[in-house]
Structure formats: C-alpha cells, structure tokens
Amino acid sequence: MAPLRKAVTILSIAAFFSEHIKAVPIDGPYEPIPPTTLDLSYQFPEFSDIDAPTCTTVDSAMNLENGLIDKRYRWKEFNVQPDPAYNQREYKLINDALFNLKKALPCIKFGIFPPNKKVKGDYVYVIKGKKNGCNSYVGRVGGKQTMNLQSPGCMTVGTIMHEMIHALGFYHEQSRPDRDNYVNILWKNIQPGMESNFNKYSTNKVTTFDVPYNYKSIMHYEGYAFSKNRQPTIVAKNGDKVGSVGKLQDTDILKLKRMYNCP
Ligand SMILES: [Zn+2]
Numbered sequence: 001m002a003p004l005r006k007a008v009t010i011l012s013i014a015a016f017f018s019e020h021i022k023a024v025p026i027d028g029p030y031e032p033i034p035p036t037t038l039d040l041s042y043q044f045p046e047f048s049d050i051d052a053p054t055c056t057t058v059d060s061a062m063n064l065e066n067g068l069i070d071k072r073y074r075w076k077e078f079n080v081q082p083d084p085a086y087n088q089r090e091y092k093l094i095n096d097a098l099f100n101l102k103k104a105l106p107c108i109k110f111g112i113f114p115p116n117k118k119v120k121g122d123y124v125y126v127i128k129g130k131k132n133g134c135n136s137y138v139g140r141v142g143g144k145q146t147m148n149l150q151s152p153g154c155m156t157v158g159t160i161m162h163e164m165i166h167a168l169g170f171y172h173e174q175s176r177p178d179r180d181n182y183v184n185i186l187w188k189n190i191q192p193g194m195e196s197n198f199n200k201y202s203t204n205k206v207t208t209f210d211v212p213y214n215y216k217s218i219m220h221y222e223g224y225a226f227s228k229n230r231q232p233t234i235v236a237k238n239g240d241k242v243g244s245v246g247k248l249q250d251t252d253i254l255k256l257k258r259m260y261n262c263p
Contacts, residue, residue, distance in 0.1 A: 026118050029079040029111025032098040053133040053153050054225045056197055057166050073139030073169050074260065075122065077109040080147075080164075084115035085128040090155050091115075094126060097160035101168075104253045107262035119144075124167050134159055136166040158246025162218050165252070169259055173217035174234055174242075177203045182213045182237055189233050194226040198233070209258035214251040215242045 078101075082094050095112060102110040113119040122140055126147045134154035136147040147163055149155060154163070174183055177200065185198050214220070215236050222243030223232045236242050256262070 026120050028113040028117060028119070029077075029123075030114070032095045032102055032110055032112060035092075035096040035099055053150065054197070054221065055159070055162060055166075055172075056133060056135045057171065058135060058137045075108060075140050075168065077111060077121065078164075078168065079111040079113060079119070079121065079123040080126055081113035081117075081119055081123055082115050082126045083128045086115070086126075086151070090128070090151055093155050093157055094149075094160055097157045097164060100157065100161055100248065101164055101256075104248055105168075105256050105260055105262055108260055124164075134163055136163045138166050138171055139169040140167070156246060158218060158244065161248060162244065165219060165256070168256065170219055170255065171201055171206055172197075173214065173220035175199055175201050175206070176208055176213060177201060177206065178208060178213065182215070183242065184235050184237060186231065186233050186235065189227050189229055189231040191226045191228040197221075197226055209255050211251050211255045211258065214249050215240045216245050216249055218244045218246070218248050218252050220244050 078098075080094065080098065082091055086094070098110045098112065102108075113123065122142055123144060124136075124147050125144050126149055129148060129150045132148040132150050134149055137145050145167070147167060149160060149163060154160070173179075174185070175198075179200055187195065187198075190198065220243055221234055223234050223241065224230070225233055225243075227233050234242050
C-alpha cells in the first residue's frame with residue numbers, strides 16, 4: 001500500500017471509531033418508577049426462608065483506620081445496573097426496592113442503568129448467579145462495585161433493600177457497637193468459619209446515629225442465621241423474636257436520613 005493511501009486508511013478507520021464511540025451515548029441512569037403493587041413486602045411462593053441464603057458482607061473499609069463514619073464511603077447519587085441475566089420480573093423487584101429507598105431517603109438521587117448499556121460514575125453492578133448468595137460491599141467503593149443477588153434466593157424487595165442499605169453504608173444491626181446490651185450471640189451454635197459474620201464493630205468505625213436498637217430492623221439477622229445445629233445463634237435479651245421482617249422500620253429510615261443528612 002502506498003504511504004499516502006495507508007495514511008488515509010488509518011485516518012478513516014480512526015474517524016469510524018471515534019464516530020462509532022460517539023454514537024453510543026451513556027444510557028441512563030433512569031429514576032426508579034413507582035411499583036404497580038401496593039404491598040412492597042411481597043414474597044414469591046417459590047422462595048422460602050430455608051432457600052434464602054444468609055447475607056454476608058464484604059468489608060470495603062477493612063484496612064482503614066476509620067470506617068463508615070467516614071464520609072468518603074457515602075454516595076451523592078446511588079446508581080445500580082442489573083445484570084442482563086435478570087428477567088423482567090426480577091428487574092422490576094430491583095426497581096421497587098430502589099423506589100422504596102428513594103422514598104425513605106429523598107435527598108439522594110437513585111437511578112438504574114439499563115442492562116448492557118454504557119454507564120458512568122460510581123455504581124453498583126448487581127450479579128444474578130445461582131449460588132453466589134446475597135452480599136454487598138459496605139459503603140461506596142468508587143467506580144464499579146459488585147453486589148450478588150442470586151435467583152432464586154435473594155429476589156424479594158426486602159432482601160434487595162437490605163443489600164442496597166449495605167452498599168449505602170450500613171453493617172448489620174447485630175454488628176452495632178452496643179449490641180451486647182440487646183442480644184446474646186451463641187457462638188457454640190455458629191457454623192465453623194462463619195463467626196466473622198457476627199463481628200461487632202467499634203465506635204471508631206460505625207455509629208448508631210443515636211437511633212435505638214431494633215430487633216426487626218431490615219438489617220437484622222434472623223435468630224438461626226449460620227446455625228450448625230438448628231439451635232439459635234442470636235437471642236434477644238428481652239425474649240423478643242429477632243430478625244428482619246423484610247420491611248424498612250422507622251429506625252432504619254431514621255439511620256439512613258441521619259447518615260445522609262436528609263431532613
Ligand atoms: Zn446483610
């Protein structure tokens with residue numbers, strides 16, 4: 001190929017690519033739309049509590065002196081992109097969970113990027129999978145961060161909100177610094193290797209935002225989480241039943257609002 005012709009070819013290839021890239025704009029994020037059903041805690045009959053894996057978290061602040069009191073883990077805009085493997089019904093459940101959180105936390109923008117589309121900024125990429133469990137990083141990591149919501153098993157509005165609240169910056173209710181005033185952890189009943197899921201975090205790292213402990217918090221484990229012997233692993237000191245009922249409690253909303261300085 002003659003040098004001039006070669007140069008023209010290279011230029012036109014470059015022009016094609018730059019035009020092509022420009023032709024694929026970032027799509028979204030779109031605001032979650034109002035759910036079509038009024039009962040947001042609905043479960044689907046094919047899922048039972050027994051099938052639902054217990055939530056584990058990934059500690060994004062593990063190696064830092066300060067944890068989630070630190071504002072750098074917070075979001076200005078909370079955007080998610082679901083895996084294209086989710087079907088329409090599952091996509092809608094993710095939408096509904098985000099819509100609920102948006103109502104609880106009106107000063108933060110919530111958005112969904114359509115699957116398979118180009119995205120920008122900090123966002124949570126939600127992976128479907130069959131055996132990857134329900135888990136999330138705690139707080140904003142920066143750029144793309146993953147969350148696992150296996151199906152079946154994790155696809156209820158309550159469980160999705162629970163994982164999203166981890167990503168917004170909260171650990172489990174039973175990890176609060178003051179939890180020993182409210183619950184006993186029965187270490188002898190916990191599956192070996194799973195003890196770290198019952199860690200308590202110090203006041204250097206997390207704060208209760210002066211919100212009372214709530215056994216029904218959407219962030220509270222159920223009483224038999226990670227049991228090795230069908231005996232309870234967490235019991236309330238006052239005899240109450242412990243564990244999320246799949247709904248945001250007033251205390252959950254208050255903690256979110258205080259973390260994000262939301263009136
Ligand atoms: Zn969790």
